[in-house]
Amino acid sequence: MSQADSLTIEKILKVAEEHFAVHGYYATSMRQLTREADVNVAAVHYHFGNKEALFLAVLKRRIAPFVLMVLDNMKQKAQLHASVRPEDLVQAFVDVCLQYVRDFDREAGLVTRLVTRLMVDEYKVFREQLAQEYSDIIESILHLFEQALPHLDKETVRWRMHIALSTLFNSFAGNDVLKALARREWVNAKNPEQVARYVVPFVVAGLVAP
Amino acid sequence: MSQADSLTIEKILKVAEEHFAVHGYYATSMRQLTREADVNVAAVHYHFGNKEALFLAVLKRRIAPFVLMVLDNMKQKAQLHASVRPEDLVQAFVDVCLQYVRDFDREAGLVTRLVTRLMVDEYKVFREQLAQEYSDIIESILHLFEQALPHLDKETVRWRMHIALSTLFNSFAGNDVLKALARREWVNAKNPEQVARYVVPFVVAGLVAP
DNA sequence: GTCTATACGGAGATAGAC
DNA sequence: GTCTATCTCCGTATAGAC
Structure with a gap:
């Protein structure tokens, strides 16, 4: 079987x-x-x-399809125009998140939460096992960012992509500093449509900043 | 004693x-x-x-002084100009982080890491205990952001502040998506000076985005 | 080849001896 | 104030039932 x-x-x-x-x-x-x-x-x-291997199995099952879908969506949007536009790359990520919510992840943020967990925990074992699988995909995404931001040097592009993706993953994971530090609810960080609405202009502006 | x-x-x-x-x-x-x-x-x-109470004691000891210092630094910078400028608010946060690194937090990111832990773990007990202490400070910081972004409606200001602070805390905590997903080291996310250099223009642009 | 029952060492917590 | 003994629950390993 x-x-x-x-x-x-x-x-x-x-x-x-x-x-x-x-x-x-x-x-x-x-x-x-x-x-x-x-x-x-x-x-x-x-x-x-063991527990580690189970966690790895969960990660492999969910993260790879997500990241691949993001890359495909980015490429698809890029082909619609003469040049790769930063807003298309951000929107591609957001579209995949919203599609996940519609299709199977009703609680929202399953994949993005798993990734932010990986971020803060820095579990070496997992990284070594996972890195190999996604390296090529991430490399391809970086290439798209370099095309979208031709006026910036490569070091800056890497940093902007790093900050942009961190912000996107964290936002869709529903991670909320203000809720952690303050009493009253400031924003509805768990609502994917709301997140999409406010995070897109922020991240696009950050990417193309002078 | x-x-x-x-x-x-x-x-x-x-x-x-x-x-x-x-x-x-x-x-x-x-x-x-x-x-x-x-x-x-x-x-x-x-x-x-117990363990929870010890964690709370650690959080109370480190987070309150940090957040207060950020607020004071923001107010101080705001008084230097006729109006509150978004770049001053971001720079105030960054300055406090860099000062912490110089003064006592040589490993960098102790406070910011603690906060990002709170963010992803959503530990209800801690929040209820902590929220009371920082609510007023966060409220004051929001007031400064409203002054700095007078052309935006209040809902948008709350969201931008939410995203900006999340990004700042995560960046200085050294949380790195790319490192979690890819093999080779893309950026030196643990270097506070590097983080400051690249995160400031990104976040400022995100805040003042159209 | 699948799964159950059970045992082992380590964790956080607590009562009480000192 | 300090520390030992002990309780329960955790992840893990394994022998053996089906």
């Missing part, structure tokens, strides 16, 4: 990705997770090996 | 803030922390109550 056909594996992955995205790697309990998925704890170790 | 005079408390706090900032709340082990601080595990429970 192939992995994809196994009901047990699917049940584990479904509950696991939710837990990892919402609570993070360390705060996720294998026992609670398997209880919720109605699966024995040891079944996870049989199918995946 | 007052808390500030206790050597044990000081030893615990010093090691704890390092561990919490670098590894996060859940990945921090009380046993490892106390071993490193050369203090008995139960001493933490005696002086602070």
Whole structure:
């Protein structure tokens, strides 16, 4: 029986990705997770090996399709015009996020939350395993940014892309400094349409800044 | 004996803030922390109550002075000109970060890392306890942003401030999406001077975007 | 080949001896 | 104030049931 056909594996992955995205790697309990998925704890170790490997499986399943879709969407938008426009690159990212929300990620931010978790936790093991898979895609995206910002030197382009993507991932993950520091709710950071509306002009302006 | 005079408390706090900032709340082990601080595990429970309370103590000690310093610096810069300028507000934040690096935070990003941890973890207990302390300060900072961006409606100002502060905290925390997803090092996200150089024009442009 | 039952060491928490 | 003993829950490993 192939992995994809196994009901047990699917049940584990479904509950696991939710837990990892919402609570993070360390705060996720294998026992609670398997209880919720109605699966024995040891079944996870049989199918995946250990907690790290399960997390990796979740990441690989969700991040690769997302990043690839972003790249494709960027290329597609770029072809509509004579030159690559910064606003098209940003909009491509946003479109994929909104499409994910419509299609399957109703809670919004599953993939983006997983990525921001990776960002702050700097888990070396995961990075070494994941880097290989996405390096080429990220390289292609950088190439598009270089075309979109021809007046800037390459070091600056890398930094702007770095800040732009960090901001986009964090915004769609619903991460909210103001909510963390202040009492009343300032903005509805969990609403993807609202996020899209306000983050696009901000990031585009940041990219093309003098 | 007052808390500030206790050597044990000081030893615990010093090691704890390092561990919490670098590894996060859940990945921090009380046993490892106390071993490193050369203090008995139960001493933490005696002086602070539990792990949550210790984390709160660390946050209160570091975040309040930082945020207050940012507000003061913003007000100070604002008084130098007839109107409040967006670039002054951003530069005020950056100046405080760089001053922290020079003065005591040699590893850089202790405070900013703690805040980004709070952002992604959404730990309700901490928020309820902390929100009260910083609400007024954040409110004052919002007031400055409203003065600096008079042509924008208040909803937009809140969103721009939200995105700007998120980006600033994340940048100085050294959080790096590209490093999380790709193999080779794209930018030196851990170098505060480099961060300052590239993040300021980006965020200022984002704030004043049409 | 799949999965269950169970045991082990380490974590945070706490009561109570000193 | 300090520290030991102990409780419960965690991730993990493994033997064996089906």
